[in-house]
Amino acid sequence: MVEITEKDLQDVPLDNVNHPNHYKTGKYECMGVMLETQGEEAVKGFCICNAFKYLYRHKRKNGREDIEKAKWYLERYLELVK
Incomplete structure (x- = not known):
C-alpha cells in the first residue's frame, strides 16, 4: 500500500491526473x-475500464x-501485470 506522509501532502501541487485531492483520505490514496x-x-479490471471511460468522453468533457x-x-x- 502506498503511504503518503504529511510532508508529501505539503510538497505536492494540485495534480488532477496523478494525485487528485479528491482521491486522498488521510495518508492513503484510493x-x-x-x-x-x-x-x-479487480484493480487491473478497474484500470482498463477507467482508461476506456476517459478515452470515450475526452472530446466532450x-x-x-x-x-x-x-x-x-x-x-x-502495466505496473500490476509486471
Whole structure:
C-alpha cells in the first residue's frame, strides 16, 4: 500500500491526473486501498475500464486531461501485470 506522509501532502501541487485531492483520505490514496481490499485482479479490471471511460468522453468533457488520465490508468495496469 502506498503511504503518503504529511510532508508529501505539503510538497505536492494540485495534480488532477496523478494525485487528485479528491482521491486522498488521510495518508492513503484510493488506489492503494483498492488494492488492499479488492485485490490485484479487480484493480487491473478497474484500470482498463477507467482508461476506456476517459478515452470515450475526452472530446466532450476534459480533452487532454482525460487522455492523460487514461494514460495514467493504463500505466497502473502495466505496473500490476509486471
